Amino acid sequence: MSPQSPLANFAHALADRLPDRWEATGLDLRDDADLRHHFYYRVWDRRRAQDLGLDRDTMAEIAVLDGPDGRRLLVLPTTEANRPFLICPLIAFDVPVYSSTSPLSSVAVPADPATAADELADSLLPVYESELRDMLDHVVGTLDATEATIAACLAADAEHSDDPELAQELYEMRGVRWLSHPEDIDLLRFAAEDVLAALSLLLGHRGTLSEALVGVTTHVRIYSEVHDSCEALIEAEVIGRILTAAGLADTSSGMFDPAIKEKIATIDALPIEHQRALVRAAAAAYTRRTDAG
Numbered sequence: 440m441s442p443q444s445p446l447a448n449f450a451h452a453l454a455d456r457l458p459d460r461w462e463a464t465g466l467d468l469r470d471d472a473d474l475r476h477h478f479y480y481r482v483w484d485r486r487r488a489q490d491l492g493l494d495r496d497t498m499a500e501i502a503v504l505d506g507p508d509g510r511r512l513l514v515l516p517t518t519e520a521n522r523p524f525l526i527c528p529l530i531a532f533d534v535p536v537y538s539s540t541s542p543l544s545s546v547a548v549p550a551d552p553a554t555a556a557d558e559l560a561d562s563l564l565p566v567y568e569s570e571l572r573d574m575l576d577h578v579v580g581t582l583d584a585t586e587a588t589i590a591a592c593l594a595a596d597a598e599h600s601d602d603p604e605l606a607q608e609l610y611e612m613r614g615v616r617w618l619s620h621p622e623d624i625d626l627l628r629f630a631a632e633d634v635l636a637a638l639s640l641l642l643g644h645r646g647t648l649s650e651a652l653v654g655v656t657t658h659v660r661i662y663s664e665v666h667d668s669c670e671a672l673i674e675a676e677v678i679g680r681i682l683t684a685a686g687l688a689d690t691s692s693g694m695f696d697p698a699i700k701e702k703i704a705t706i707d708a709l710p711i712e713h714q715r716a717l718v719r720a721a722a723a724a725y726t727r728r729t730d731a732g
Contacts, residue, residue: 445550449524450502450514452552458560460723461506463514469499478503478513483528483536483567488545491525492517503529507719509636510567522547526559528567532637533662534574543570572640579641579654630663631676635722638677642715647707648681678703680721 447465454461468475479495482488492515502514509531517525527545530536543566548555634656641651656674660667678699682688687702706714 444500446500446502446514446516446524449550449552449555450504453514453555453559454504456552456556457504457506458564459507461504461512463502463504465500465502467500478529481529482513482545483530483570484541484544488525488527491545491547493525493527493545507636508568508571508640509633510564510571517547519547521549523550524548524555526555526563528563531571532575532578532633532659534571534578536574541570543567568640572644575637575658576641576644579637579645579658626663626665627669627673627676630659630665630673631680632722633659633663634673634677635680635718639715639718639722642718643711647711648714648718649703649707652677677721680724681706681717684717684720684724 444465447463450463450465454463466474468478475495475498478501479485479493479498482493485493498515500516504512504514506512511529511531513525513527513529515525515527517523525545525547528543543563546558546563548558634652637655637659638648638651641655642648645651645653652674656670656677660670660673665673679688682699682702685702685706687705706717709717
């Protein structure tokens, strides 16, 4: 997509004016049916958005706005002269969405980025944050790890069976060989980044850092299809990043140092907004390092 196109210019200007930190990325989907399918089915209120112009088969020039705590907005052109851009909230953290009962809706906005940003800040964004937080809290609070347990048992059975092809297939699908396979390192990085985003969203709603963390890593691991043996590794990475952001990291001690519990308690005692700032700082530093690498 040309950086000079009206949609690209609008998306970047809108990102600069929205509250918190948002980044815009322009995409041309005319020759990418897979991406059109991906974004179409990630729209929170897909049926309502269709009435405003969302069409999987005609999606071409779009922009994606990445915001804090895992929130993402899809920007599309509309046929309305007074409101030429459609803003669609996207599903995050693989939460189930019941759009028929959710108050969150896509909206068409005016061409002026400042006016559009004000409208979104007053309506869509706070509802999006609240709905996403509530759905994530529901998923984490009622998490059923049966799926992961069954998968682990199947893998263990296959490894001791006389069917080496089945064992290898399960190993390839469920096993994460993070030391020797760069693609698995990326998978763990993405999982850790999702955990940090989810934590920032849930802080305060579910209590302090240690309270908000309960169940989050398991949920992210399951929908990321990471092997259950790596859950502790992901959580240790997340805690390490947060401790570093808080200035409490100690390279002389390992991840099982009893002092880490005291350091987490120190963070728990901080005001919730301070805790959220530390989590967001950890996520931002993680993103910068990943992009640079």
